[in-house]
Amino acid sequence: MLRQLGRLISCKDASRAISQMQDGSVPLPLYLRIRLHLLWCEACKRFEQQMRFLHQAMRRYRQ
Numbered sequence: 001m002l003r004q005l006g007r008l009i010s011c012k013d014a015s016r017a018i019s020q021m022q023d024g025s026v027p028l029p030l031y032l033r034i035r036l037h038l039l040w041c042e043a044c045k046r047f048e049q050q051m052r053f054l055h056q057a058m059r060r061y062r063q
């Protein structure tokens with residue numbers, strides 16, 4: 001059931017939304033679908049971790 005919900009979003013959409021998530025500009029329903037997608041999709045999970053790492057590194061650099 002959860003897996004089916006997660007699959008409503010494609011990896012392409014997921015990765016685009018993941019990069020938007022770093023700016024906090026993603027509506028909650030989309031955010032929840034991404035989180036579900038990340039539960040089963042290893043590739044996007046890795047991508048999300050990388051984006052988060054990059055974003056944190058960038059923020060540290062700016063301060």
Ligand SMILES: [Zn+2]
Pocket residue numbers: 010011014037041042043044045
């Ligand atoms: Zn994916």
